[in-house]
Amino acid sequence: MSVPAGAFGLSRASSGEGALPHRPGAAWWRAPVDHLPGVGPATAERAGAIGIGTIGDLAEHLPSRYLSYDSARPIGGLSEGEEATLRVTLDSISVVPTRRRGLRIVRAKVHDDSGTISAVWFNQAYLAGVLEPGDEMMIRGKVSLRPQRQVTVKAHEVLGGGASEGLHTEGLVPVYPATEALPARRLREMVDAARPLMPAAPEILPSWVRARLALPTRADALAAMHFPRTAREPRSGRRRLAFEELLVLQLGLIAVRRHEEVARRALPLAPTGEVIDLVRAGLPFTLTAEQERVARQVSRDIRRERPMRRLLQGEVGAGKTVVAALACAQAVEAGAQAAILVPTETLAEQHLRTLDALLAPAGIAPVLITGNVPRAERDRREMAVATGTAQVVVGTQALLVGDVRFQRLGLVVVDEQHRFGVEQRQALAERVGSGADAAHLLYMTATPIPRTLALTAYGDLRVSAIRGRPPGRQDIATRWVHEEEREDAYEQVRAELRRGRQAYVICPMVEAGEEGIGARSAVEEARRLAEGPFRDFRVGLAHGAQKPDERRAAMAAFAAGDTDLLVATTVVEVGIDVPNATVMVIEDADRFGLAQLHQLRGRVGRGEHPGMCLVFAEPAAEDGVRRLEALVQTNDGFRLADIDLDIRGEGSIMGLRQSGPTDLRFARLSRDRRSLAEARRIAKVALERDPRLEMPEHVLLGQAVRAAFPDMPRLLDA
């Protein structure tokens, strides 16, 4: 691989092997890492395996933390339970077999001037073949002194000695995400070799932005991360990189929204009151203030010609459906059709019943279109949709994939939108139309996300929320039950059943051995409970591997009160509403996400009796413990979402976005809330000054935005 010689400050040939230019040009940034002195093809290949191809990639491979060996502690002065860094010499090392299958421990004897201690590694047997007696090394880990003096190693580093040793031991030493083949030490040497090239880092932030927020240049920020002189430097460097990343994202998201707004026209759905008033008059309850507020927002949005793109958040039971029904009513009275899209057949059927009841007073009969509807009947219904006789349509993705034609589609409501895959959402976006015949779009989700995340994941949408649950909802008391209290908990459940209430038992798997060993399966659990602890009660079973008819029958029997206890997988997460069910037992709760656990327990406490949720779990990891503690402590889904963000980071949630990058490299939303707000503000200012980002100082920024949103090539052209 060669790089055009003229592109560098100096040509490679004339500068001699390994020499780097004095004033590096931008081409260096894109040069492969084996152009660095001391980096050969083998190392380049290992670097490639972790996504480092170019010198720029290497420079952006940031340390995950720093070690300061000035703070190395003497072995003689350690105390129980502390985490400490030690500088030691290795005396002996061996692999120790354990009784636990699959677990191997490496144990080493190490010493310094003040004493000796054992160092222990879990599941890194290869170390016994790599480390040798006499090795000088730094280790960091947790100290315990009884029953024996031992440090459980979290990180270690062999000190090589020699001229460049200072790189690995002096001052703040960066620790890079590394692999066995490419250890942190080697990465540190590579980054050091690239040091003279840092000034080649392309600067995409215009100087007015840097000045306003007092941010360092990109080159300085990277240098601060890799070669910090003080503990503050990496922080300011990282802040700059995170800000830049968030700015690019916000620019893109705002541009997406603008693009949609100018490029698309929807039917303006002006309310006349004809239908809405009848629907409102027929409601069996009055709307809460929150529902009224959101209903007003939606009503205002959809009377415009500009297509609505709104996300409505509200936990399970918050009362989103009636808001959707009112919007449908407005569409109908404006002479248009409305479609409600849901992720599962069960939910579609449930929605049909609910909407049927809500819209009946206005004489509207919603139509169901799912894969389950027999072909002939489906043809008939699709015809009704095409001719406009069907005014409100409820359906699954069958509504998207087939060639269902609407006569005059004005509004699409997507319920439980987080359960749709990316492809389905894209199909939807295409389906609801481009150009002149776009539809208004209302996304609803029961998995609330923190506002910071909403801005990032859904920056192209407007967001509303219904907080809290409607009046009349019962509290749900949640208890985390340990194995030894199982009998006791079952007695609590039986007591409820004897009072005539019903209970769910949720298992993470359908059948045993499906994934991992030990998790309870619905099929076996149903048998066990029916023959054992609940032999005096009627036990039902519902799971996703059943035939739809069988599953429906099981759910219907439970809804009708013909079974007392329903053992199920998460198929009941949505789409079942049994007011008489007051107990939710969740097995292996640590296998579910926090949002899902919260959704599950929302299935009880829906009637006149308070709900009870018993979660069984023995989480192996700290995160699991924190999640369960949070679940027990609060019933507020928005609060839980915040906690979840702190525990998990945003990684998996970012995939919710419809366009643009799906993850963040530098920013962490739980930590960079302020940068996010700043980025949003700056993005608006920049786009106001220069809507296409074409002024010289914005050109590179514009390129970065386009690169981040490759599926929207004309993003900034509007």
Ligand code: ADP
């Ligand atoms: P979700 O937000 O989970 O979709 P739903 O719309 O299904 O919630 O509402 C849950 C239940 O609360 C329904 O049975 C509905 O009839 C009832 N409900 C909705 N709004 C109110 C209200 N303002 N007062 C009393 N009950 C309500």
Ligand code: MG
């Ligand atoms: Mg709902």
